Amino acid sequence: MASIPPDAQQSTLPPPTGLPFDARQPDSDTIRLYPLSNYTFGTKEAQPEEDPSVKDRLRRLEEHYAQHGMRRTCEAVLVCHEHNHPHVLMLQIANAFFKLPGDYLPPDQDELPAFKNRLNDRLAPTGSLSTRAPxxxxxxxxxxxxxxxxxxxxFETFMYPYLPPHTTRPKECKKLYLIRLPPGKVLSVPKNMKLLAVPLFELYDNTARYGPQLSALPHYLSRYRWEFVDEEGKVVAWTPGGSVDERVGTKVLAGGEKAAGDEEVRGEE
Incomplete structure (x- = not known):
């Protein structure tokens, strides 16, 4: 008996209506980046991952699809600079894999408000750090x-930056949004995670360490013109700029509680 193609496992619910891809396209492609020293980083209570394994994560995706149809996920690309080179802020979880801040969205909530709530869950300050937000x-x-x-x-780990042919009911759609970081922003990461600032040259063509989604970020960000601002608010450089400063490298900004059973570091699929 022939097996049923995975895409034939169709939900009885129609796909949810989302924002069109160009809903947040900019009028101007010049972005100002502020130095890491302009920001405050701290930690807050641990937030254990819902899925202890990839198998569990995919099983929960199947349950979500059966109840609600395609799952929507949004993640944030937060960029600042160090020595006039763009750095992307990302999370390292259990010293095992990297991911951008964000998560799947509740099926009954609008996309952007739900996305902002997810970012607050991950990065909004608490306690004494929250008093520094004026x-x-x-x-x-x-x-x-x-x-x-x-x-x-x-229901597999593979994701594609396009809708594969003959796929009418994808199981998940993930959007990456560029978010501008104003100077003075306060960020607080769960203490069981690390908040890293990873330079673009470290991400580029590095699928072995960061996976296809994160290693593609330099391509996505190359469409913008970057203005690098110093601590006094003056534009001191811009892209393409000069050579990369030898002091530039990945920096741990906050968090990093050691977890048992750490796995090989990898990017999220």
């Missing part, structure tokens, strides 16, 4: 533009 506006998330859209056609 206004509510300074803690809002300035979503600038849509960088990419990835699809998971089956």
């Amino acid at each position: 206004t509510a506006e300074s803690q809002d998330w300035d979503i600038h533009s849509t960088l990419a859209q990835w699809y998971r056609p089956n």
Whole structure:
């Protein structure tokens, strides 16, 4: 008996309506980047991952699809600079894999408000750090533009930056949004995770360490013109700029509670 193709496992629910891809495209492609020293980083209570393994994560995806249809996921690309080179902020979980801040969205909530709630869960300050945020506006998330859209056609780890042919009901759609970081932003990471600042040259063509999604970030970000601002607020450099400063490298900004059973470091699929 012939097996049923994975894409034939169709949900009875129609795909949820999302924002069109160009809904957040910018009028201007010049982005100002502020130095790491302009920001405050701290830690807060641990947030254990819901899925202890990839198998468990895919099983939960199947349950979500059966109840709600395609799952929506949004992740944030937060960029600052160190020695006039762009760095992407990302999380390292259990010293095992890297991922961008964000998560899957509740099926009954609008995309952008739900995405901002997810970012607050991961990165909003608590305790004494929250008092350093002078206004509510300074803690809002300035979503600038849509960088990419990835699809998971089956209940597997593979995702693609396009909708594969003959796939009418993808199981998950992941969007990457560029978010502008204003100077003075306060970020707090769960203490069982690390918040890293990873330079673009470290990500580029490095799928073995960071996976296909994260290693593609330099390609996505190359469309922008970057202005590098110093601590006094003056534009001191811009892309393409000069050679990379030898002091540039990945920096651990906060977090990093040691976890038992650490796995090989890898990027999230």
